[in-house]
Amino acid sequence: MKRPRLKAPAGTCDTAMHFYNDRYPSAPTALFTPLNAWIDDYVRMRERVGIERTIVVQPTVYGFDNRCTMDAVAALGSSRARAIVVVDTNVTDAELDRLTQGGACGVRFQMFPGGVLPWEIVETMAARIQPFGWHIQLQMDGRLLPEREALIRRIPGKLVIDHTGKFLEPVPVDHPAFRILLDLVGNGRTWVKLAAPYETSKIGGPLYSDVGALAKALVKAAPERMLWASNWPHPAQPPRVPMPDEADLLDLLLDWAPDDKTRRRILVDNPASVYGF
Numbered sequence: 001m002k003r004p005r006l007k008a009p010a011g012t013c014d015t016a017m018h019f020y021n022d023r024y025p026s027a028p029t030a031l032f033t034p035l036n037a038w039i040d041d042y043v044r045m046r047e048r049v050g051i052e053r054t055i056v057v058q059p060t061v062y063g064f065d066n067r068c069t070m071d072a073v074a075a076l077g078s079s080r081a082r083a084i085v086v087v088d089t090n091v092t093d094a095e096l097d098r099l100t101q102g103g104a105c106g107v108r109f110q111m112f113p114g115g116v117l118p119w120e121i122v123e124t125m126a127a128r129i130q131p132f133g134w135h136i137q138l139q140m141d142g143r144l145l146p147e148r149e150a151l152i153r154r155i156p157g158k159l160v161i162d163h164t165g166k167f168l169e170p171v172p173v174d175h176p177a178f179r180i181l182l183d184l185v186g187n188g189r190t191w192v193k194l195a196a197p198y199e200t201s202k203i204g205g206p207l208y209s210d211v212g213a214l215a216k217a218l219v220k221a222a223p224e225r226m227l228w229a230s231n232w233p234h235p236a237q238p239p240r241v242p243m244p245d246e247a248d249l250l251d252l253l254l255d256w257a258p259d260d261k262t263r264r265r266i267l268v269d270n271p272a273s274v275y276g277f
Contacts, residue, residue: 001048004247006254008050009264013271015193016084016162016229017042018059019072027063031114034061037233039075045232049246053277057084057137059235060114064088066099073103082275084108084137089121089128100132105275106160111140119151126155135160135274142167145177152184159184160191160227160274164218168200170210173217185222191274192218194256194266195229198244199236206248207255215256219266226266227274228253 019042020034046054054076058069066085073081084106085099107125109117117125126136135158140148142165152159165181172178184190194215197208219226230246237243257263271277 002245002247004049004250006251006263008052008250009260009268011053011268011272011277012051013053013055013227013267013275013277014046014051014230014232015055015160015227015271015275016057016195017054017232018057018235019068020059020061020233020235021068024062024065024068026061027065027116029063029114029116030061032061032235034059034235035233039072042232043076045230045246049230049250051230052080053271053275054081055084055229055271055275056081058086058108060110060116061235062086063116066104070099070102070104078103082277086116087125088117089124091128096129096132096134100134105133106135106137108137109139111138115139119148122151123154123156126157130157133276137162139163139166142181143169143171143177145180149180153187158189158191158274160193162193163196163199163231164192164194164211164215166196166200167211167214170200170202170214173213178214178217182217182221185218185225191225191227191270193227193229194218194253195227195249196231196234196236197249197252198234198241199231199238204241205244207252212252212256215252219257219262223257223262223265224270226257227271228266 083104139162197211201208
């Protein structure tokens with residue numbers, strides 16, 4: 001029941017978390033069978049940390065079956081929750097409209113094992129979803145940004161990049177791949193989620209200073225393009241890494257962002273703009 005030192009401002013948004021429930025079947029592409037992590041558990045954490053708004057992200061476990069994610073958003077309430085779903089080029093406009101009415105506002109491309117959407121359809125899907133006001137959420141190894149830069153720059157509409165760029169080996173701030181990420185957040189339509197440093201840090205907590213150096217550089221360069229996320233219930237937690245506490249993850253902003261105004265921007269104003277609160 002640890003509570004953060006940082007007092008979350010009203011309207012604080014957790015921009016990435018996942019729900020799991022064994023009433024929904026896992027996809028054939030699932031790499032693991034998750035334990036149940038359902039609404040009551042999350043709400044207790046949300047109240048403890050001070051979160052008021054939530055972005056529920058479709059986990060890879062369920063592939064194209066978005067029922068778990070959408071049912072959770074319905075339960076949390078449309079005034080406080082949105083969904084990032086997984087659909088491909090076969091999706092109809094009627095289905096996109098139905099998902100929009102249920103709170104969906106983006107498509108998740110997860111470019112690691114278990115992900116079901118390929119690079120080849122990113123541009124097509126980005127164009128399809130523009131009339132619905134959606135965006136692309138992208139998770140990839142940030143070290144590969146030079147290989148994908150041209151494609152990423154062609155993506156129409158908004159782009160949200162996961163996990164501080166998710167450099168699987170944290171790089172220095174002058175690394176060419178990180179310089180590309182810094183340039184992208186300066187283009188006016190790319191946001192970065194400051195989240196899950198425990199997944200990639202080689203130094204470890206409590207400050208994850210190797211990932212923290214990247215987070216600080218991003219905040220300094222474009223505070224208006226930063227978001228924060230708990231990544232609850234931490235499905236990709238590396239072996240032998242202690243389970244992170246969400247209060248500590250929120251408190252990282254005391255180190256990464258220099259003042260209350262910037263932290264409010266990251267926690268409240270930026271996600272309100274991206275997700276339509």
